[in-house]
Amino acid sequence: NPSQSVRTRRQLESDGEMCMFTLTKNKRDEENTVIRNKSRLVAKGYAQKEGVDFEESFAPVARLEAVRLFIAYAAHKSFTVYQMDVKTTFLYGPPKEEVYVNQPDGFVDPYHPDKVYHLKKDLYGLKQAPRA
Template sequence: LHQFDRLQVWELVDKPFGKMVIKLKWLWKNKKDEDQTVIRNKARLVAKGYAQEEGINFEESFAPVACLEVVWIFIAYAAHKSFPIYQMDVKTTFLNGQLKEEVYVAQPDEFVDPDHPEKVYRLRKALYGLK
């Protein structure tokens, strides 16, 4: 949740009248080494986006993946020009995506603001699980 605050993913607001509030859930995963020993526990907070309805909560749905043919052309061109190719992964890149619609999510059950339990979060940026 610290990343959400740091990246300004959401802000706590009064629940707007007539707007659907999407619930959140936690996904838990154990990272293991080659001996299957748990070396790290990971958690991800995701929206239950399956509750969204097209035309009401979102207009279009996109997947941030590259077309395979484009990747082949890129690799062929780089090989032809003798360019080095580097790969990287930005772990929170999805959280930087801007939203086109107003989306409201409930406070996570385990992290409800004790001073404002009736408030919800208005998302400023994309959240895992949204359409």
């Protein structure tokens, strides 16, 4: 199905097996009434191949030694340390490589069905996403 592939510029001539899909979730209240519908577009990054679809993959996790050193220094200087989690931070950075996405099902422009999208921000599921 050509309307679901995720491709880099090097892949545009070949037929990639990567696809996009939509995750949907209904938020419900105590009475099981739907109060909000949530949806996001996700890439099947597990189908990406290193060296073809992306150059490097990263897991944004601090090493334990670095965390210990930071906490020891903060304790020595009597600094107050706060912890926080920014869940969508990696989606706000521009992708390192050019990534092109075909139009997802349900959102295909009837006048231009063969056009592709150039991603300006990372997409959930891409191997490149955690690097940003």
